Amino acid sequence: MPYPKPSRRSWAEPFKIKVVEPLKTTTHEHRVKAIKEAGYNTFLLRSGDVYIDLLTDSGTNAMSDYQWAGMMLGDEAYAGSKNFYHLESSMQKYYGYKYLVPTHQGRGAEHIISQILIKPGDYIPGNMYFTTTREHQELAGGTFVDVIIDEAHDSESNHPFKGNVDLQKLEDLIKKVGPKKIPYASVAATVNMAGGQPISIGNIKAVRKMTEKHGIKIILDATRAVENAYFIKTREKGYEKKSIEAILKELCSFTDGCTMSGKKDLLVNIGGFLAVNDKDVFDEARNMVVVFEGLHTYGGLAGRDLEAMARGMEEMVEETYIRSRIGQVEYLGQKLIDWEIPIVRPIGGHAVFLDAKKIYSHIQQDQFPAQTLAAEIYLDSGVRTMERGIVSAGRDSKTGENRHPKLELVRVTIPRRVYTQAHMDVTAESILEVYENRKKVKGMRMIYEPKHLRFFQAKFART
Numbered sequence: 001m002p003y004p005k006p007s008r009r010s011w012a013e014p015f016k017i018k019v020v021e022p023l024k025t026t027t028h029e030h031r032v033k034a035i036k037e038a039g040y041n042t043f044l045l046r047s048g049d050v051y052i053d054l055l056t057d058s059g060t061n062a063m064s065d066y067q068w069a070g071m072m073l074g075d076e077a078y079a080g081s082k083n084f085y086h087l088e089s090s091m092q093k094y095y096g097y098k099y100l101v102p103t104h105q106g107r108g109a110e111h112i113i114s115q116i117l118i119k120p121g122d123y124i125p126g127n128m129y130f131t132t133t134r135e136h137q138e139l140a141g142g143t144f145v146d147v148i149i150d151e152a153h154d155s156e157s158n159h160p161f162k163g164n165v166d167l168q169k170l171e172d173l174i175k176k177v178g179p180k181k182i183p184y185a186s187v188a189a190t191v192n193m194a195g196g197q198p199i200s201i202g203n204i205k206a207v208r209k210m211t212e213k214h215g216i217k218i219i220l221d222a223t224r225a226v227e228n229a230y231f232i233k234t235r236e237k238g239y240e241k242k243s244i245e246a247i248l249k250e251l252c253s254f255t256d257g258c259t260m261s262g263k264k265d266l267l268v269n270i271g272g273f274l275a276v277n278d279k280d281v282f283d284e285a286r287n288m289v290v291v292f293e294g295l296h297t298y299g300g301l302a303g304r305d306l307e308a309m310a311r312g313m314e315e316m317v318e319e320t321y322i323r324s325r326i327g328q329v330e331y332l333g334q335k336l337i338d339w340e341i342p343i344v345r346p347i348g349g350h351a352v353f354l355d356a357k358k359i360y361s362h363i364q365q366d367q368f369p370a371q372t373l374a375a376e377i378y379l380d381s382g383v384r385t386m387e388r389g390i391v392s393a394g395r396d397s398k399t400g401e402n403r404h405p406k407l408e409l410v411r412v413t414i415p416r417r418v419y420t421q422a423h424m425d426v427t428a429e430s431i432l433e434v435y436e437n438r439k440k441v442k443g444m445r446m447i448y449e450p451k452h453l454r455f456f457q458a459k460f461a462r463t
């Protein structure tokens with residue numbers, strides 16, 4: 001044959017593009033000025049100064065024509081909007097929980113559930129911290145305890161379910177502090193800070209078995225649970241033939257409720273919710289939401305936003321969609337692996353995570369290797385990424401000391417249905433360029449540090 005036979009197993013996006021938003025390239029000089037003004041923090045860049053924006057997959061999704069059509073059907077009643085009831089029945093159908101409390105986004109739900117369930121002095125075990133989740137647990141007087149398996153902290157481990165809870169660590173904590181001091185286990189699917197790594201059904205089942213006998217609840221962070229369901233389908237024995245929809249529901253069935261940032265899996269730009277099975281918890285949450293978010297049938301959102309989320313739920317479980325979504329992340333990750341650039345393995349669900357500790361092995365963690373790497377990638381090409389290392393980890397809430405996470409990463413996050421394979425090529429090429437010049441780069445020092453979630457607004461200068 002004169003040419004290699006193409007693979008018949010390629011995936012393609014199950015959509016075509018109807019509306020486009022122009023992208024602007026900038027000069028190197030422009031970027032030097034922009035990132036300096038932003039204090040070398042990619043969160044502080046103006047999006048107009050960014051070429052390909054891979055800061056986050058949160059609220060950066062492209063909605064479908066079906067979702068946009070739904071926006072026109074927004075029922076903007078203050079109370080009892082019909083879109084709320086649509087969202088409620090969709091949540092019950094796809095996630096399986098009984099009660100729904102809408103919130104403006106994920107952290108609104110985290111705030112409410114933390115205030116209801118956590119008493120000062122409590123401990124909350126979880127499969128690795130997430131910034132906003134832990135912040136709300138601490139604000140409620142709790143202490144987060146990491147009980148994820150050790151492999152999750154090792155960027156090279158190829159464990160297929162690096163999001164799994166280490167049952168021994170969980171049991172040790174229960175023994176040490178007693179079950180009365182543990183209101184719930186905080187379990188995420190997939191685990192963002194570990195590199196978008198999934199938890200298996202086998203593991204969540206085992207966690208359920210252990211916590212149930214002590215009366216400890218499980219609250220799922222379902223933000224990217226659909227992506228987790230895809231990994232279960234492709235990696236866990238016995239799930240190959242099950243639908244994403246069935247796996248998602250099964251995953252949720254081992255938990256008592258969830259917090260949800262709709263800005264990810266639900267393919268929208270804003271929105272979230274809290275869902276629970278316990279009527280008393282629901283009553284309390286429904287009462288609290290009116291203080292912090294808005295009436296219990298809109299939770300800080302417009303009717304049209306609720307409708308877009310409900311419609312997003314129908315689309316998120318389509319197999320062709322989720323395959324292409326994860327396929328695109330894999331495409332970028334595999335390119336970097338082929339070029340021997342150190343990334344977190346296996347490739348995650350929503351992002352490729354660069355191992356800044358390995359790339360800048362000459363820069364001490366206190367000089368912010370990942371922060372530096374994100375700035376260098378921006379300088380090279382205008383591609384925006386995010387630090388996920390010592391800056392994100394923040395300070396210990398009791399001692400005030402800097403935490404030193406094992407993982408010092410840069411997240412290259414792929415928005416859903418937004419960029420093409422060519423954008424992934426350009427991104428990979430820029431990362432390669434920065435990688436090749438790694439020896440020339442020096443670290444940074446922090447010149448401004450805000451008190452809460454410092455990574456969002458901290459400023460840096462070159463050393």
Ligand code: P61
Nearest residue numbers: 056057058105106107130131132192223261263
């Ligand atoms: C993100 F740098 N994620 O990944 P909200 N749980 C999980 C999330 O990923 C999540 C929330 C809860 C964001 C936005 C973001 O340190 C950061 O709707 C697993 O953003 O309130 C959000 O949901 C909170 C970026 C949040 C960060 C915190 O890009």
